[in-house]
Amino acid sequence: MHLLLNHFPMIGTLIAILFLAYGVYSGSKSTTKMALFTIVLMAILAIPVFLTGEPAEEAVENLPGVTEAIIEEHEEAAKLAIWIMAFLGALSAVSLVSLITSNQMNKALMGTTLLLGLITFGAMARTGYLGGQIRHTEIRSGGTTAANAGTPEGNSQEKDQDDD
Numbered sequence: 375m376h377l378l379l380n381h382f383p384m385i386g387t388l389i390a391i392l393f394l395a396y397g398v399y400s401g402s403k404s405t406t407k408m409a410l411f412t413i414v415l416m417a418i419l420a421i422p423v424f425l426t427g428e429p430a431e432e433a434v435e436n437l438p439g440v441t442e443a444i445i446e447e448h449e450e451a452a453k454l455a456i457w458i459m460a461f462l463g464a465l466s467a468v469s470l471v472s473l474i475t476s477n478q479m480n481k482a483l484m485g486t487t488l489l490l491g492l493i494t495f496g497a498m499a500r501t502g503y504l505g506g507q508i509r510h511t512e513i514r515s516g517g518t519t520a521a522n523a524g525t526p527e528g529n530s531q532e533k534d535q536d537d538d
Contacts, residue, residue, distance in 0.1 A: 381502070383416045384498040384501075387462075387498060389412070390409045390413045393409035394484070394491065397409050398488065403477075406484065407473055407474070410470040411470060413462060413463060413491065416463070417460060420459045424452060448505045448507070451504050452505075455494070455497040461490065465486065466487055466491075
């Protein structure tokens, strides 16, 4: 479930931020409302993504090439990202209510929401990148590649060749 849902909050937030920027820039209240509502929805969707992370860890932690350090780094980034996302969701809800009730766009509130949205996207993108490193060995830093990810030492192919 984690792998199925994890892209939605990150990509959805980016799309909503772009629409929010357009809505604020153009003065379109309907576009701004839609963007704020989408951000709130993405913040809600981030909850099951976060909660399904632990079961996903259990499923992959003993696979070849997967290390506890990689999983831990992703988990720590996810903890930060979910809190930032929760704050963005709450701020977006406040911004949406403000826009609906006053029928005027509070540019300072929208600007703050936009800025926090960009920060949130950055945190979510970093979390996604670190999560991708768990199984996509080709994007790991430190020179670990798919060819040498068979063991923590990275020498499974050498052993195979020595046995021939």
